[in-house]
Amino acid sequence: MIILDPDVVVAGGGIAGLSAAIAAGRAGASVLVVEAAPKALRGGNARHARNLRLMHAAPTDLMPGAYDEAEFLADLGRVTEGETDRAVALRLIRASADIPDWLAGCGVAFQRPGGSLPPSRKTAYFLGGGKAVINALYQEAARLGVTVWHAAELVGLTGGRDLAIDIHRADQRYTLRPGALVAAAGGHQADIDWLKRDFGPAAERFAIRGTPFDTGRVLRRLLEAGARPAGVPGRGHLVAVDARGPRFDGGIVTRVEAIPFGLVIDRTGNRLDDEAADRARTHFAKWGRLLAERGDAVLILDADGERRAPVPALEPIRAAALDELAAKVGLPPEALKAAATAFNAKGSAARIATPPFAAIPMCPGLTFTHFGVAVDEAMRVRMPDGEGAANLFAAGAIMAACVLGRGYLAGLGLTIAIASGRLAGEAAAQYVRSRDART
């Protein structure tokens, strides 16, 4: 079946795109979702998501206490150092309040607090994580009659009143003239060449923590069509990850959590920084940046340090003696021993003393970039004049930099994606309806 004129085309079948598709479908629009990944890998970076940040005025069955818009906005202002579009941010924060109910209506289940989860006043956790959410949303979209094309990509875009898009799917090219387009195809962090232009040659060593399908193709088309950029090229959320992990899609488990329990040295045996200086969760970003700037490094742990740290997904490289370990990971043995001696002499809490010793080679892992397109409060893509294009909307990571211009806030990506997706989908359906009413 070839639909030539769906009311709304959603480019991207991640959580933002599905939220848009469901919202538009419920508003009565016919919807086509164009997802770059094959079915088994669909869902964008939401597949790796765990929780989302929610405004709430009183304790709920998911979160204790309250988290009002002022506090949410203050947190955002703090991590972004003011690089946030306040009006758009406020719109999304307010829209976050009823996300739990909306998702529950789509068949998404949350995890009740308790168990090993840290009690969280600001975020709620999904039962089974992001892929379970994706599965539920695809099922709800199917129930609403939304058409989904997998392994299909938007490759051409002609903006303006007579919107036209080109889709590439199974060696065929389709030209569609939808009433409106919601661009929800994620960021550009899977395009290594693009990253190298903005981040420099270090990007060659980046592990991309999310989907390999976030190639930024739709973002590029929007920018070519005149969309106003948001955020800063060459800025992104980097964390230290296990260098033995996959190049793409390592998700949460390759993140190295054991740094405060050991010694980090570079390939020549020089210590990078004080490992235990910052034990808060923010230390992830610091080490990601350091690895990007200083080159790859190795985390060395002794048996005690390894036992105190959480279990890593990939078994560390172990040896009974330091020079044997150095040989195994390709470090100069004398330099490693000297670094360990100096480290132990400093009298830090962690020591490199008890065998067996363990090593985890590390590289920078890119979660997302702080670059995308700017939108107005209705999630319309801002054009060169600063006004939103009537029939062109953006949702999710492709516009997230407009809210999160720098820094990181746990669970914010998902909140932006769902809130902006719903708003964009509703606005797109409404635009198509009012256009049809005029003609």
Add this chain to the structure above:
Amino acid sequence: MPEPDTAPEARRILRICQACMYCEGFCAAFPALGRLRDLSEDDLDHLASLCHGCRDCYFACQYAAPHVFDVNVPRTLARVRQASYAKHAWPRGLGGLFRSNGRVVALSAAVAVVLALAATLLLVPSEALFAAHRGEGAFYQVIPWTVMAGAAAAALAWACLGLGLATASFWRAIRPAAVPSRVLIRALPQAMADIVTLRNLAGGGTGCREAEGTGSQLRRALHQSMVAGLGLCVLATSVAGLYGHVFGWQAPYPVLSLPVLSGLIGGVLLTVGAAGLMLLKRRAAPEPLAPETLGGEAAMLALLAAVGATGLIVLAVRDTAAMGAALALHLGLVVGFLAVLPASKIVHAPFRAAALLRDAIERQRATAETRRNDGRNER
């Protein structure tokens, strides 16, 4: 016999789970994994029996194939589980029967049925066998009570012995060290509740899944029906034995008597539950299942459904000439079921109960630990 690389593969996958834990709300296996660090073979066996095979974690897994990590917890733990049945089987030699277990179960049932029918034909005069019997002691005119009770009792004793000793061996391997009776007393009702309610098949409220998509409580309900049905059938048999040999009331009993009524309801529940589970299995996506375990499971479900159905048939035709043959068939199936029990999927029931008891003990200890720490922090 275990695949030689089952344990290393389980450890590789479960490390990834330990670092992820997105699935910890689905069942007890993940929090239990979270409490462990290095996984001994006994820990793996424990976790494998805690896993109820709901498959929710597979469909929710961000690292399932085609991801390069190829995480498949239900399939891997099904393999570990099967190997643990073989490892603890009593007598030891039965372990090998968990390979090609479908054929073993089918063969046991077939041999028992053939023996029962042959013995009936040979021992019972055909005019008695094919006559319509009514009134007190009718069944025993067809098959003498000593034969019926003797065969059943021997099979039952064998089944209890095999199952009991295998479970004792499993429990010795997985039991937590030095459990004070105070902890055990608190843990027992918890474990009992988990066993009776099948909480771990509830998928954290979302049900279990045969394929990607919405979960449902259907599998759990069918399993409950099957177990309740089996329980009622055991009740019916025991009460009938009591009536006959303690009170001297001879079978067959009226429809509105305890043995017949519980047998009737039990037979229906057992047949419906087992047949329903077989149908669900046919709909199931193959990826999270371990193919080498399916034959034994399907054969056991079929056998249970057949036991239930033939029991109902005996009741339906008990006043007719077909009663003799139906009774022989039913008894043959029951004896075949009991004979193969220690080398069948049924082993999962007491093993899982043991794992749930260890889990309840560990949870008791974790709660006590948290309380102690909270107390310290307040001071």
